[in-house]
Amino acid sequence: MATLAPTSSFFLLLLLILQLYSGKSDLQINYYSESCPRAEEVIKEQVTNLYNIHGNTAVSWIRNLFHDCIVKSCDASLLLDTAEGMESEKTSSRNFGMRNFKYINTIKEALEKECPMKVSCADIVALSARDGVVLLGGPHVEMKTGRKDSKESYVAQVEGFVPNHNDTIQSVLSVFQSIGVDTEGTVALLGAHSIGRVHCTNIVHRIYPTVDPTLDPTYAEYLKGRCPSPEPNPNAIEYARNDRITPMLLDNMYYKNILSHKGLLLVDQQLVSDPDTYPFVEKMAADNAYFHEQFSKALLILSENNPLTEEQGEIRRDCRYKN
Numbered sequence: 001m002a003t004l005a006p007t008s009s010f011f012l013l014l015l016l017i018l019q020l021y022s023g024k025s026d027l028q029i030n031y032y033s034e035s036c037p038r039a040e041e042v043i044k045e046q047v048t049n050l051y052n053i054h055g056n057t058a059v060s061w062i063r064n065l066f067h068d069c070i071v072k073s074c075d076a077s078l079l080l081d082t083a084e085g086m087e088s089e090k091t092s093s094r095n096f097g098m099r100n101f102k103y104i105n106t107i108k109e110a111l112e113k114e115c116p117m118k119v120s121c122a123d124i125v126a127l128s129a130r131d132g133v134v135l136l137g138g139p140h141v142e143m144k145t146g147r148k149d150s151k152e153s154y155v156a157q158v159e160g161f162v163p164n165h166n167d168t169i170q171s172v173l174s175v176f177q178s179i180g181v182d183t184e185g186t187v188a189l190l191g192a193h194s195i196g197r198v199h200c201t202n203i204v205h206r207i208y209p210t211v212d213p214t215l216d217p218t219y220a221e222y223l224k225g226r227c228p229s230p231e232p233n234p235n236a237i238e239y240a241r242n243d244r245i246t247p248m249l250l251d252n253m254y255y256k257n258i259l260s261h262k263g264l265l266l267v268d269q270q271l272v273s274d275p276d277t278y279p280f281v282e283k284m285a286a287d288n289a290y291f292h293e294q295f296s297k298a299l300l301i302l303s304e305n306n307p308l309t310e311e312q313g314e315i316r317r318d319c320r321y322k323n
Contacts, residue, residue, distance in 0.1 A: 027144035027307055031123075036115035040127060040145075043119075046107040047131040055248060059196040060100035061132035062250075064125050065303060066192070067095055070179065071161045073306040075150035075313060076121035079104060081320040089155045094162035096234070097199050101320075104128070108319050121319035122147035126303045133299070136195055138250035139292040141299050148313025151322045165202045169270035169277060179305045185298030187271060187280040191291055193242045194254030198264045200227035200238040206266060214269050216261040223264075240264060250295075255285035 032039035050057045068078035071089065079101065082088040089095060104124060111119045123145045130143050163172045176186040203223060206212040208230035211220045226240040241247045242264055243254060254268075258281065263269040271277045284291040314323055 026309065027146045027304060029142065029144055031145035032115075032119060036111070036118040038114055039111065039119045039123075042110050042114050043107055043124060043127045044131045046110050047128050048135065050103050050106065051132070051135045054100070054103070056196070057100050057103055058132035058135045059248075060098070060103075061125075061128040062136075062192055063098060063196070064104075065129035065299070066189070067098060067162060068122075068125050069302050069305045070175070071158055072154050073150065073308055074122055074126065074147055074303055075308045076125050076147075076316070076319060077150040077152065077154050079121055079125070079319045080150070080153045080322065083321055086153050087155045089153050089158050092155055092158040092162070094158050094164065096201070104319050112317075117315050117317065120147050120313070120315045121149045122307065122313075124319070129299070129303070133250060136248060136250040139296045141296045141303075143300065143303055146307070146309060148308040148310065149316045149319075149322075150308060150313055163267065165198075165265040165267055166205070167267060169267060169274045172267060173276070180301050181298050183276055184280050184294055185301065187277050187284065188291060188294035189298045189302065190268065190271065191252065191254050191284065191295055192250065193263075193265070193268055194246070194252070194257075195242060195248060195250055197239040197241045197247075199234070200229075200232035200240070201234050203227055203240060203264060204230050204232060212266075212269075214261055214273070219262045252284050252286075252288040252291040255281050255291070259285055 078089050080088055107124050126143055130141050134140050173183055173186050204227050207220055207223050223240055232238045246253045258268050258272050271281050
């Protein structure tokens, strides 16, 4: 039997080490089991405490996941404030209405007391969304962890990835398809519009100067009551809830509403008029369990979009600033 030369043995050993190292950098279930065993429990405790005080934080966590992960990577770049010549993604008009960022710091502070510099802000974004979904009556999604935090902001790329409420449904589908979410999954993710609220600045074009003919007339009158001016003050608290019946439940009422022409945003109503998306709207309106199943699958894909691992990123001390 031939024997390996010392140099061959060395290179085989080096390859094995590299394979083991690269495997460690992948996202994993219970990534923090050794470095911070209570990490996920601490996040869940903080998310629950914040929800009990400020119920709308659960909605914010889901929005954070989408607005962060859809832009380049699931890397907490959204959380960076403007500093050192770097402009924050929060300044983009596509992130208008995003709030409760300060409570991310509350979660981070609790984790830093538990195990300093072990848990990334990107994993906080993912796991807080997961736990927020459950608090809003949605399904539990088993998420992997091990993401690292971005050292830069991608504000210039936000408009190319975060859909506008006036975009065509086909362009929205295209964005989601670029990260691996299919049509069925996109329809399910838009079901997150069953919770939270929309500022009047994003609604008034459907009711002024004339009412959008795809809107139910009675619903249009309700919206005029919520948004009495065609030029609302963007800094004022003027909004309408996405769903008036179960406003804080992540359920299939959203699909029932848009089938009844009571969708708040133009993109919502297009789900009904587009032949590619309409069949899924019907199925989700008829079956809440089916909606939850598809929502879980799509949210998982979104949460794993191009994560930074190991040396590609860092673990921020403060989620608002790079180290």
